[in-house]
Each structure stands twice: as C-alpha cells, then as structure tokens.
Amino acid sequence: MTDLVTFGETMLRLSPPEGTRLETTEQFDVRIGGAESNVAVAGASLGLDAAWLSKLPSSPLGRRVVRELRSHGVRTGVAWADADDTRLGTYYLEHGGEPRGTNVIYDRADAAVTTVAPEELPLGVLDEATTFHTTGITPALSEHARATTATLLERASAAGATTTFDLNYRSKLWSHAEARGTLRDLFEHVDTLFVARRDAEAVLDREGEVVEVAHGLATDHDFETVVITRGDHGALALHEGEVYEQPVYEADTLDAIGTGDAFVGGFLAQRAIGGDIDAALEWGAATASLKRTISGDLAVVTREEVERVVEEGDGGISR
Amino acid sequence: MTDLVTFGETMLRLSPPEGTRLETTEQFDVRIGGAESNVAVAGASLGLDAAWLSKLPSSPLGRRVVRELRSHGVRTGVAWADADDTRLGTYYLEHGGEPRGTNVIYDRADAAVTTVAPEELPLGVLDEATTFHTTGITPALSEHARATTATLLERASAAGATTTFDLNYRSKLWSHAEARGTLRDLFEHVDTLFVARRDAEAVLDREGEVVEVAHGLATDHDFETVVITRGDHGALALHEGEVYEQPVYEADTLDAIGTGDAFVGGFLAQRAIGGDIDAALEWGAATASLKRTISGDLAVVTREEVERVVEEGDGGISR
Amino acid sequence: MTDLVTFGETMLRLSPPEGTRLETTEQFDVRIGGAESNVAVAGASLGLDAAWLSKLPSSPLGRRVVRELRSHGVRTGVAWADADDTRLGTYYLEHGGEPRGTNVIYDRADAAVTTVAPEELPLGVLDEATTFHTTGITPALSEHARATTATLLERASAAGATTTFDLNYRSKLWSHAEARGTLRDLFEHVDTLFVARRDAEAVLDREGEVVEVAHGLATDHDFETVVITRGDHGALALHEGEVYEQPVYEADTLDAIGTGDAFVGGFLAQRAIGGDIDAALEWGAATASLKRTISGDLAVVTREEVERVVEEGDGGISR
C-alpha cells in the first residue's frame, strides 16, 4: 500500500536573494516546487509512504526534480520526455516585503507535463493507494493534463482510494468560467475538497457565510469532506455534516509559498494514521506554520516538530 | 528635451552582510549611491528621460558608476579626472537593527568631484532640461563643488528649467552656520525646496508649526513649492499658497538608505508627466516605501508598482 | 552615425558554481548572453557606438537584458512582446573540466525573438550604420527570424553599411542542409563572413587547405572579406585577394563561452577606427584571449588592455 499518491507538475523555482530584483540579480537560489509534490513531501516528512506521478524532460533539470523529491522520501513515477522536444516548467519568485509584495512569474508553457497521457504513467500504484491527491492547477495546464487528471481520479476512486483535491485557482492559466466547467466534471470523483474561501466565491460562485458555503459544496458535489481555508482566519472543515474550526498558528514568515500545500500534507498525514478531523486540522495548521519559517516550497519538518507546535504553539531555544 | 538633470557626487557603497560588523566582515556588498544620482535613477525608473552630471576618476571604479547608472536608464555627463591624482568617494554602511542602528562611515575626502568646474561638464544639457535637481550635499563637498552648484542652478534657471533642491544637511561635511550662509545664496535660483523638518529647524532656524515653517520658507526665499518631510509622519507641501499633506505608506524596511531620494524622484516623475501636487506626493511616498524593501540606495521600481501602491497600499502574492 | 548595429537573440544564462552539476546545484550565477549582443558589447567596450536590435518579453527578465547591455554602453532597439504570451530564451551552462567538458542546454523555444518582424524594429538606425552584424543563429530560430534577418541585411547593405556575418552553426537548431540553403541566400547581402573551419566544411561543404576554402567562399559569394577561425590554430583572413594570418594569444581560460564573439567584436572595433586587416586580426585575437579570463559571455575589457596584449602578450602584476 502507498499512503498517498499525488499527480501534477513540478517546476524549477528560481529566486533572487532578499532585497534584490529579478531585473538586477546576479544570483538565483535554485529549488523545485509544485503543489502536488509539495503535498507529497509534507506527507512523507510526516511519515507517509508517498509517491508522485508526472512527466519530465529527460535532462539534468528533469532529473533534479526526481532527485530532490527522492531525498525527501517521495517515490516518483515519471514519464520521461525527449529533452530536445520539451522543457521543465520554471517559475521565478521575487520575495518583497510590503508594500512590494511577492511576485511570481511563471514560464511553464510547453512543459513536458502538458503532453502527459495516462498510459505513460505507472498507474498500478493507484490500485494500492489509500489516498490520491491532485489540484486544480493540473487540469488547467493543457487538454492532455486535464484528461489525465480525470482518468486518474476515476481510476483511484474506482480502486477504493480516498480522492482529495485542492482547488488552487490560477488566473494566469484559465478563466473563472473555464475552471468552473472543468472542475465540476472532475468533482464527480472527488471525496475531499480543499478550497480557499475566495476561490469558492470567485470560481465556484459560492457566496454567504463560510459554513453555508461548505454545506452547499458538500451537498451539490457529494463531498465527504470540505475544507475551506481563510488565510489568517484559519480553516473550517465540514465532514459528514459536522463543522470543525482551526485557527492558524502564528509564524515568523520567511517564505509563504507552499503554505497551503503544507496544510494539505499535514492534514492528510494525520488522517492516514487514523486521526479525526480535529487532529487533522491541527496537523495541517502546524505544518503550514512551520513551512512559513523555511525557505522553499517544501515543508522539511518532522512529526516531532509538528506535534510540539500543536502542543505548545512555539519554539524557543532548545538546548 | 531632458526631463530631469541632476548634479552631485556618487560614491562607492560598501556594506557587510546583515549581522556582521565592519571590524570583522570578510565580505562587502558593492553598490553605488549618491543623493542626486539616486533621484535620477528613481526618475528614470518611472519613465523620465534623466541625466546626471558629475566628475569621476578615470578608473574601473569610476567607470562602474557610469555603468550602473546607465543600466538604470540614466544618461551620464561626466568629467573624467586622472585616476592617479584623485579617487572615488566611498562610504561604508553597516546595517544594524535596534538598538545598534545603522552606521555610515564616509571616506570621501579628495574625491574627483571636489575639483569639479562648470566648464568640464556638458552644460548644454541644462539648456534643454525641464527640471534641474541638486542637493545641499554638493556645495558642502568643496569650494569648487559649491561654485559649480551655483553656476548650474543659475544657468538652469536662466534656461527656463524648474530648479529643485533637497537640503539634505550632512553634519560631517559642514556646520549649521556654514550651511546656512551658503544655502541662502543658492536658494536665490531654486524653485522647489525639499527639506526635512529637523533640518529646517537646525539649519534654517525655522521653528513652529510645520505649516508656518513652509510658509516662512516660501515667503523668504520666493519658492514656488516647499516640501517638508517628517519621517513616519509623512510629508507636507506648500505650493502656490496651498497646503497638501501625504502620509507614508507602511513598509517592511530592509534598507532605509535612499528613501528620501526615492521620494524626490517619485515626486518629480509625477510632476514631469503633468501631475498635480497631490499626485506627486503620492508617487513620492509610494516610491519611497518601495525603496525601503530593496537593498541599495536605488529605487529599482516600475511605474506599475508605484501606481499599485498608491491604489492598494500593499503587495500580497501576485501569481 | 552608429558604428555597429547587431541583430539577434539574447538569452538568460544560468550556470552552477564550478564543480557543481545542474542536477544538484542550489545556486545559479545569472547573466545574459547572445552572439550578436556579445559582439556589440565587445565593440562598445573598445569604443564603438554600438546598438543591438531584437525582441524581448515585457517582463523583469526582458528588461534585465536591456539593463545589462546598456551598462556596457550598448544602445538597444527593442520590440517588446506581451509577457503573458512569450518568454525569454534561457540557456543553462555547466562548466566542467576535462574529460567532462562544458555542457550547454538551450531552453529557447517560443522566445519572443522568434516572432520578430522588421516593422517592429527601429530600422532607421540601419540607415546610419557603418557596420551591420548578425549570425547564422538568428535565421535558425524561426521563419520570422529568418525573414527579418534577410530584410535587415538587405536594408543595411542598401544603405551603404558593411554587412558582416558569423556563420555560428548550431546543430540543435537546424540541419546542415537546412542551414546551407538559407545561408546561401543570406550571403547575397553579406560583405564579410566569419566562419569556423569545421563549419565551413560541414555546413558549406568546403574541404581542402584553409586558404583554398577562403578563396572558394570569397569567389562564390563575392565576399569582400572572409575570416576563418581554427581554434588554437588561430585565424586566417582573405581580404581583397590577400591572405593574413593571426595566431591566438595564450590565455588561462576561465570561461570559453563568447570567445568567438569577442574576436568578432575586437576585429570590427579595429576596422571601425580605420585599422587594416592585420591590426583587426590582432585586436580580435587579443579581445578573445582576454574574454577567456572573464566569467560570462561578455568581453568586459578596455582598449588599453587589448593594446597591451597586442604589444606584450601577457599581464603580470601591475602595481
């Protein structure tokens, strides 16, 4: 059994040093990031047997994605594309404090993953997966990626896995209208939906109190669980008719990218070891807060650290 | 036409990494900075056709000043001095948080600019300038620099440019009394004065409410515009008898050096495209707040970023 | 008059530290490079009034190309493309000593320059150019780029400029056969050809002694000058029937990329100030040898340094 299988794009992440701009920097910090592999890394860090499926160019850059994921304990099931015909998606990340903000520039056109087809992937892993996770970014990448997402959700669901989906709307990839139609179809095979409050409103046309939004979504799409995140206001879950709330743990934020994925990874890791929704929300929030103190998309944390945050809320000096 | 011509000294800026002291650092971050070229860079970044006049040693260090200014779109009109007889002014900058503070050590004696004479400079550019800007640092550098400042202000004024002047008192260069006399003479050809509240009091002997200070200065020196900056309390402008106020935009300050110059650059850039005093103060404040998030003296910003700060006040994650 | 106008693609250049691999590096050195802008920078460094024409995405990365070229004194005539629809070509450079070698990975598909059209460019600059230079890389990028290359060569030639062309065959962009046909057509408007010995053989089907190759090329395409480079064996020029030879100056090679472009830039800079072919070859070889000691594609050198190499051949300690 694999506890968690995810599917999606992982990109090269290039960012200049603090206080330096993309227009002038002479140096990039080089990392990788992608919503679904971020979730897999958070899950694996917390003890899950996790795997990630995708398509990559057969190049040093493609191989570095696999290397880094493996280093965090994530197994990889990769379709390798000819390096001459395709590329690795890249994103440029410029951290600025306020009022400059954080600027993300995507350069992901023609990435290998846009040509992915189900038959290229080692789908057998789905048949033994406890949970299958993907996000609303993947179907927005290309027609191939959308169709493959649908196939994988369907197959995982059929094989008995819990299917989880983080809406993660990206305005640079598709319009609200495009997203809405596609997502509604995909939701048919989704058990658990993670969605930001503002995406629920903008993409799914859900207005009103957050509890109503959760009920509406659960009812209309027959979700077993709906988790709505509200930034600094914490998260709310609706599970089998019951409502659960979770505040955020305060954090000194060094790098906010990947916070949402860390939340999902923490949530799923606790669920996988049999925790209830309350405990899962706590782990999600704790993993997310730890992530904010770490450079890069990835939640390089331990179960002990997450548990300490849940118990004590902070760190101090341990010596 | 050149929108903005500035004149003054630009120095090499050397600073150790955060948390490290000048006494022990093994590394310097190398940049350039100077009040007048800082203003030119801010202006050029916001769309102005800007030029900077000065004198530099004919050495790699002198040439790097020109290179960096050109990279930001500033044209340079430089008198080149023999590298064997002169040097590039240098300043050492050690950033410390509170209570250590920020320490600036100037090493600017005998810089090439201290021997500048008007006839060495391409003064023709003044005849077609919309605005000419300099500061109270330049006349404090040397007798030659003072005389050249006077000549340039006079010529620019005679040619029809708006002349703007940032008082920028530097106690390490001259006394209040020395500054006072020199500045009063120079004010004869100045249309717009930028002055910090505390310099107005200490150097120009102006006490009382800030509005009264502004009125007093405008009346006594026949300024068209007086802009008084008050740190966190924002800026106040008196223009043709009317008072305008502008709060600061909050910022996560990484490097406060150059904030005032960014303010002036933003103000002048908006004026150059026909904006009124209110709009100019907004651009000034927004450019200044963005500058604080960027390492170095220079406001490497875009017009879009400044407009967004004016409209929204903050950044968030853009993706 | 502009001494030198070049046209072509400039890419972002990303390289890991020495001894580190693309698969594992956590840091990239960030620079720019492109054969034609490399030539313009070498020319401008040696005193030419140089300009570069191209198309770039309207993004921070596109703007950094302009910034860096401007810093080296190159004027830029850029068609700006919508940043959402296009990208900046990138190349990854991994320096390895022997036997690993240097590995270049291009990621230039869909770069903005592939959609360039003559009417987007400020072609007026061609009418006043002394020399127009481009390379065999540009027509290989796309049909648009090929057609624009042809138009620019024709227009520059018609306006009286000397047109120079560096064959620079790139096997990853087109086949020998594709290159051969296109280049023959372009040669109609070319006065000076720079070509590596091995490209003359592989692409242009020229075998035999290098002098015969030069004569054959000059005769068949009516070139005024043919310069054939032979790696460590130096260069040979055929100009108006006369043969000139130039050995290489030995260098401690830190970064070989851009050596050929530095050679062309040095050659053209000497020609522009009236030097004969012998002197131009000397400057070309000297500029190339200096380039090898400098990280990055660009020959950041001075005329004095080039002249010293020509006279003395080496550096020593100057103090």
Next chain:
Amino acid sequence: MTDLVTFGETMLRLSPPEGTRLETTEQFDVRIGGAESNVAVAGASLGLDAAWLSKLPSSPLGRRVVRELRSHGVRTGVAWADADDTRLGTYYLEHGGEPRGTNVIYDRADAAVTTVAPEELPLGVLDEATTFHTTGITPALSEHARATTATLLERASAAGATTTFDLNYRSKLWSHAEARGTLRDLFEHVDTLFVARRDAEAVLDREGEVVEVAHGLATDHDFETVVITRGDHGALALHEGEVYEQPVYEADTLDAIGTGDAFVGGFLAQRAIGGDIDAALEWGAATASLKRTISGDLAVVTREEVERVVEEGDGGISR
C-alpha cells in the same frame, strides 16, 4: 594585573543559512562560542584586560579558537592536547523563527577540555586577576573539568580575586540533582552568582518572589552579589542587602545566542572600572541588547555603543 580571567569550554559553532535546515543545508557559517570565552570577549571589547583558560586539541580547529579570541583582544592560556586523541567540541545551531524555534545540537563528547587538569594551565594569571569567572557548564562536562573548576575558584578566591559564576544549567549535560550537589560545593568560593530565574527554581529549588529568591541565595551561600535574570522582564540584583532592578533594552533580535554572556561581560566590565551595581546592570543590559543584533555568540561592540544605548536606548542612522 588582569582584569578578568575566565575558564571553560569553547566550541566550534556551525549554523546553516537562515531558513535552511541542518538536514538539507549545503553550507555552514563557522564561528566559535562558549559561555566563558563569550564573557571574556564582551569584557575585552569594553576595555578589560581579559584572559581565557582552557584545553584545546593541537589542530587547525583548536588553533582557530585561539586566533579568534586573540582577534577580540582576549589573551589565551591553553593546554594543548594531542590532536589524534581528542577533539574540539562542536555545536550545530539552527535558527528558526516561531513556531519552529532555535535548535542547538551539541557534539561535545570527548572534547579536549574534558581531560583538563589544573597543572596544565598557566595558573599564575589567577594570582594577579581582579575577577575570575566561570559557569555551571564547565563542571558538568566531566569529572576532570569539575575538579579543575573547584581548584581554580579556590585559588582565585585565595589570591583575592572576586569570583563570579553564571549558573547556566544545561539539561543535556546533567540532571537537576547532579547539578545541585556539585554547584553547592562550588558556591563556597563564589562571590557573585548570576542565575536565570527558572534555573534558580529548577536547579536550586528556590521558589517565591524573585527578591526572596535573591535573599535566600545570598544568605545561604554567603554571596556578596546575586544577579537574577528574567528574560524579557529584565534583571534584578541583590548586593550587600540592597535590591537593584534593570529592564531590558528592546532589540531587533538576529541571533539570541550569547545574550546572557554579553550581559555578564557588560556587568563585569562596568564593575571593573569602578561602577556601582546600577551602572553595571545598565552596561549588562545594553551589551546584551547589542549582542542580539549581531550574528554569532560574541558581543563585538564598543564602549561608545554601550554608552549610547544606556543614554538613548536606540540607534537610528548615524551619518
């Protein structure tokens, strides 16, 4: 006369860059640290003639400890151990913001200092010392270290030095019970005790109001002076029956390690020049607050900076 002699272990300190984890970092910042040498450095920085006694391996790493201490003006009296049989203690320091906290991993087993014996040390320096200082870390290192601590305290006391002792409980080295017994014996020759409120409670079994704790300790162990530190709540001293209080100076904390040692160093430096307890507490608190803005264990500060903090409380921009 030597103003201040300290005795204890100094370790190599290795820390990854901010935001990076020990599990993944590719780089360590290399420094040294140890409570007693930290105190000596703070004292020497503020003008004391200070010396440090210890045992080190005769290796490059051992020598770097001496080098760095000497650079800060601390004289060293070192017993050199065979580098093949022993090692330099090391500690790994990972700074995390909240809620991750700061993680210290000690790797100090079998450090050379654990075999130290009094006769290896240049004890003559004690006979001319004004103050002798050590901490509760040293006797916890090994039986040899404990016995040597006792010998040195006794000898210094006998020679007329003021003996000062910072309790500094380290739970990874010994239990509360082990510490309690050993410390009580050592206290016999101690004049001044520095102790954190929480250690007084946990290790010395002192509960109740802080003033009572101080009185109880002073009475039971016949201390001339007891200084109790209470984190953000400042310090309290009981000296010859009188109580003195000192709030903390606020600081932008970059590196909190060494704050307590800086406090002791500042306190002792002021006492050494004849200051009263109030003035000593002020210097202690000011040195501690400055230390927090500096990377590393060491308070690289000047007397002028400490005095400015005492007078003004903050830094601003000095130029």
Next chain:
Amino acid sequence: MTDLVTFGETMLRLSPPEGTRLETTEQFDVRIGGAESNVAVAGASLGLDAAWLSKLPSSPLGRRVVRELRSHGVRTGVAWADADDTRLGTYYLEHGGEPRGTNVIYDRADAAVTTVAPEELPLGVLDEATTFHTTGITPALSEHARATTATLLERASAAGATTTFDLNYRSKLWSHAEARGTLRDLFEHVDTLFVARRDAEAVLDREGEVVEVAHGLATDHDFETVVITRGDHGALALHEGEVYEQPVYEADTLDAIGTGDAFVGGFLAQRAIGGDIDAALEWGAATASLKRTISGDLAVVTREEVERVVEEGDGGISR
C-alpha cells in the same frame, strides 16, 4: 534482486572555500562522504539498483546522510542510534594546491557506526544481492564494526553474492600489523579485491612486479579477481588467470577525494550489466576521471558521460 549492497561508515564532510584554511575560514561547504556509500552512489548513477547499510544517529545530521544518498538513487538500510548517546563521524577537508597538498582531519571517534551489530541491519537484502561490497576502513573502526563486516561478508557469500572488497588502508585507524591480521581473515569470504599498489606492499607485504603481486594475492587468498590501482599509472586486473591493463583518462582535477570509490563503482556497474573485465576497467577509469572534475566525494555522473569518455576521452563544448 539488488545489484549492489554496500556496508560502511558515511561521514559529514566539511571543507573551507578554495584558498582558505581551516584555521581561518568563516564558511564550510557541507557534504557527505564514505567509501562504501560513494561506491553505491557511483553504481546507482550508472544504473544499478544499489543499497547501503549502516548505523546513524537519529538526528538531523544522521537524516541528511539518508536524504542525500536517496537523492542519488541509493536505497538505505539504517540502524538508528539514540542521538544523545552517539554522533555522526565528521571529516574536515582542506584542499590546497601544491606544495600545500590536501589535508584531511578525521573526527570520527564514537560515531554511531562503531556500535553496529548485524542484527540491527536489514540483512535480508543480502540474500537477494548480486554483489556485496565493503572496504578495509570499516573493520578498522571498532570491534563491533569488524565483527559485523565479517558476518555480512560471510552471509552475502553464502547467499551467492559476489563479494568485493577495497583494501583502502587508513593509517590513522590502525597499524599495518593490525590491518594485516584482520584483513586476512576477512579475505576468506572475498571474491574480488581492489587494492592500491602501495597498500599491497605496505599492508600485505607484497613486493615485486605488479603482475606478480596480483598473482600472489589471487593465489594466496583464492580471489577470483584482483584489481591493483597505481595512481597515474592506471590499473591492472588479474581475472581467472588473465591480466588486463587500463590507463587513466586525463582529468582537470578539482577534487580528488572519492576517485578510487568512483573507480570501483564504475567497474562494478559494468560488471553488473554483464561487461567483461576490459569493459569494467574502462568504466572504472572513466567514472574516476569524471569524478575528479566534480566537487564532493560523489560521482554524480551519467552512463552517457561515462560512455563518451570511454569513446572519445574528452568533453569539449556540447551545444
């Protein structure tokens, strides 16, 4: 089946930047290294399914060993020791050019691996291994390590694996005499011996022509294969009575550490895919030469690169 299982110690490797000394450096490059894991990484890089067995402290530093090996595709079978009672061996590496040389300082006392016992390790992997590899370093670490080495060699041999052994004498760990006795016992279960010429002489008392040495060793210990390495003079193998010779491929050496392990890894990788001794020696030599161009102990190379070296001998610029 696992192609290759190795057993031994992996250490943290800390090295200052080029030209900087351990006594003064402020920065360490952080990597891992150990003869047996180096071999596993080289093997995995060239396509083997490789695993490494050892014991590590349950700390961030212990986990980073696993992370890094996993990133290179090596599976790990680790006995985890309590982090409070044990440590990760460390080695300090200072690269100096001639005449300074390269200085290695080991700090490996009390490393977790010194307490390893067979029953802590997942020995089942040996029953399905094609090849089992260890070195003469491991039995020198401690009595536990020696006994475990013997047990693993015996079990692997009994299970049908080819057992390979690199003598790798380390004078800082044991004397020639100690090594000789222990190794002779271990050789009973070894099929293939790798040994440096000078170790064969000093440790195994073998003098004379290298071919004789090989024959003598093969005869006395009943080795199937003996490979003798001779630095720049290349390697010689004796296999089933036949002699094979292999020169080195020339390399620009950036980091010589790990060259021998890369040789073994390349040799074993070729043997594992059925290559004969000639081909295995070629792969060994090629992998070793590539390693020399890469910082760190590890041969981060590809099969294509190794094959290119075997075919062409060098790299050039590939673009």
Next chain:
Amino acid sequence: MTDLVTFGETMLRLSPPEGTRLETTEQFDVRIGGAESNVAVAGASLGLDAAWLSKLPSSPLGRRVVRELRSHGVRTGVAWADADDTRLGTYYLEHGGEPRGTNVIYDRADAAVTTVAPEELPLGVLDEATTFHTTGITPALSEHARATTATLLERASAAGATTTFDLNYRSKLWSHAEARGTLRDLFEHVDTLFVARRDAEAVLDREGEVVEVAHGLATDHDFETVVITRGDHGALALHEGEVYEQPVYEADTLDAIGTGDAFVGGFLAQRAIGGDIDAALEWGAATASLKRTISGDLAVVTREEVERVVEEGDGGISR
C-alpha cells in the same frame, strides 16, 4: 625580547571574485595587507614573537587591522589618529589569469600612516628587539613616514637589533631617482637588504651578473647580508662574502600577492632560531611557495608545513 619588530602601512584589501571585474563586481572579498605586517604574520606563524608598529584611524576599519594581525599572533603598537581627519589606505586587487594579469589599484592617499611621527609609537619595543624590519614602501608614503623610518632604523640599530630592509620599489609612489637618494641614506643603518633583481637594476643602477650585483651592494653599503630574488629563478644570498643559492619550490598559484613578504618572513624566522643562510633561504622559499596557494596577502602556515616542503617539496593527500 621581541624576535621581530616591523614598521609600515597596512591597507584594506578589496578584491572581486575570480573572473569578475572591478567595473562590474557586486562583491568584494575583504582582507588586509601591507608588506611589513605580512612579514610579521609570516614570522609569527612560524613561531616568532613578532610586533608591528604603525598609525591607524580610530575607526572600525582601523580596528580591523589590529584584530586581524592579533589573530595571527602579531602584537601591535599603534598610534591612533582621529577617524574624522584621516583614513585607512585601501587597495583594490583584481586577479586575472593570463593575458589579463593581476591589477592592483592603490587608494592610499592621506592614510593615517602618512602623518606618523616617532614619538607617537611605542619605541621601547625596539630596545629589546632582535630584528627590526621595514621596506622601501614606507619612506615613499610621505615625508613624515620617511623621517620616521630613518629614526626607527637608527634607533633599532643603535639598540643592537639586526636591521633588515626589503627594497620593494613602487613606481606609483615615487620615481627611481627619488627612491635612489632616499634609500641610500637609509641604507646606512641597514644590515640585511632584500631586493628584487629588477629593482637592483632600475632603482640602484646595478647591472651585470647577479653575484656581482650582490657584491657591489654589500661593499658600497656595508651590508652584512644581501638577498636578491629573481622570480622563478630563485634567490641568491651573499653573506659575509659567501654566496648561497636557492631555487623556488613549485606551487599552484592561487594568489601571488605577498609571496615576497612570505619569503622574508620565512627567512627571518629561520635566522631567529639560529639557522644559517642556507636554512633561512629554504624556509623563505618554502613559506613563499605555500603562500601562493592561499588567498590573501598573509602566509597562514605552520612550521610543520614549511618543514615538510623543505623535506619533500610537495603535499599530496594527508589522511
């Protein structure tokens, strides 16, 4: 007794990373250097009790000179100048391979040392010095520096010290003629002269065979010892009528600056422990060759390393 006292200027040394130019670098490596303190550091590293006399600005930059020298074991006798009126001399060092060479730019005008007077220095140290050393750079700095050099040489000589002098001609400070006159006067109190062959010719008008040059100098100025260095051709000494020759030890040169000072330091260190001229030349040459492998002006070496070079000539891997 102090074994070695030196007197001269020490500057801040700023150098860009390898392959990067002063015109474009964003980073400087920060170190210190000065011929006389370089000699003191080499001497102290090899076991001498060494001191250095000079004048420095009372600033963080001045203090860092003292700190770094102290870290290498050199005691300092410094006259502190008001930081507002003076500065620390600086030199910019750009390493280039051939043919670019190494470029040194001095920025030493108005350094504190140019106002030095004997009465500011702790001259008592001269009365107990075994050797006093200075160079031909110091008298070239200013009239004050020249007069102080004369006074110190005279006093040291009178007190019985061996006085040693390295000619070290710097063309940027004075002409051959100016140097010649001044040096002849100073030679009156010099016992040992170190001089480069080419300076002996250019500055001292000595032509002919090197042995004749040595004899001529010894005779004319009554030197006890003359050491003539000839770059790669090694050194020759004439001592009490006998000639000694010493070849160079080959080195992988990373940083050639300071090689000559390391030679002098090694020579004097051997003489101080009673070695004869042959042994002193060996230590000089060995220290110089080791210095070439180390970044910075300073010979951070040990006596063991120097002895190993003398015995074996090279390094290899020590482990």
